[in-house]
Amino acid sequence: MGGDEHAFGELFDRHARAVYNYCFRRTADWSVAEDLTSVVFLETWRRRDQVRMNGDSLLPWLYGVATNVLRNHRRSLRRHRDALARLPLPATPDETEDAAARVDAERRMREVLESIRSLPRRDQEVLVLCVWEGLGYAEAAEALGVPVGTVRSRLARARERLRRSGHTKGATVSLLPEETA
């Protein structure tokens, strides 16, 4: 196995959890999120000539690949379906308590997504990356391939729209901190 492969394995170990949870928060489906995580890394491998495989600095890039994959997940899954078909099935069923908690989390996540679905998709992407995933403006800009100012204006617009549509009660206030930068 070459150095690239080795580095790539480390990249997976370091960031698969972040990608997995990002995919879940955009889809409210754990098993789809798992498949999409594989797709994100397969895509990243395919495009490895475009990046240097090292360190934390790759996380925004991975979020960017994931965001692209999520924009048309059906096409993404189709493109990699032969590879996904070679995945072994889980050897044992999930631990039952864990599975029950996952079903609950999916239901909750569907409700959360419902509350932001009135936003344009690009505003949703910025909101999720900056607020839920905790990326900085510069990182989100790198992930989305847009100028930092665009991230800022989309986030401001998303906040304003949620505020107007009455989603600022309770927990949302803490979800939508005023811009401090």
Next chain:
Amino acid sequence: MNLPPEPRDMPAGRHAARRAHLMREMTAHAPMRRRRLLPIGAFTAVLAGGIAAALVIAPATSVGNRPPAAGAEAAEVFHRAADAAEANPDPAPRPGQFLYVESREVHAAAADHPASVSRRKVWLPADRRGPGLLLSDMGEGGKWGRAWLCTNRELSREESSAARPPARCDYHHPVVRTDLPTDPERMHAWLYRNSRGGNPPDVQAFITVGDTLREAYVPPAALSAMFKAAARIPGVTVTDRALDFGGRKGIAVGQTWQGVRHELIFDASTYRLLGERQVVDHDASFRPTGGATPLSPSGEPTDLPSADPRTPAPTLPPDRPSDETDLPSAVPTGEPTMPPSNAWKEGTVLYQSATVRTAVAEEIGRTP
């Protein structure tokens, strides 16, 4: 807006399995033996679902080619269930009381593994204030685990399983659904309007029926309206009138999409809802559409003001800079139900939840 659930690791062993798979894919130069993933029909249905979703964007006014509603047999079961709901209502929990639901869940009977069974008890605050409580055993005869339920903040692992309820924790989910429409027509519109999950609307609407009824108190008139509305969802059929469902004889009413059949199970004699199942089903004949907003008799889209206070009235797409040409996200943009691998045998029960008992509890954690 509630908080997203806390991040989780992949299920046990999956990180390693995914990693190993990735390493093999990276190093495999020769394409491996191709495996057919989906029957052609199912694949076409995926595309059809995509097209139906795309149609939502334009305010659709055509009612032509709408698929028939649920099969006549399924509709009859739903109407009997609607009658039973009004004839034998459950007691309603009052503020300060708890809805108690005890159920038995079966998970993932894999090809060479027996299904695992767990018991589950929840106490949910009728007024949504303060925590809910989930007790679940780790399988037959296993020990019970505790989890406090709140959606207004994340709990640490210690807080979640502590003996005492955590502070500043509100369950917040609707428990007593006095917010739901009681008219079948409005309920039908409500189901389609509140169904966002990435599946075609006809599929997501049926899933929403189960999501809404699970571990909630739905007043009899709304429950009746829910069943009557479900009777109008296309692709819903009866597959089994004598299902052994945890020792009770059940009627399975469900809809198959992407290799999985979502079923609601009704008692074969009383027509009470007993629970739900997800079963592997390779039948790909159902072609959901449901892209159009259901029309009212006047021919206007039935965009009634939402009866759910949590849901904002639909908003118009914003004015956007010209570089943003993507579709408004009111289209289901989430994920479709993914087909299970062909390694799953037809009829495999992926998930089953049977309600054992529903009651009103005065005190959290105490079985009524």
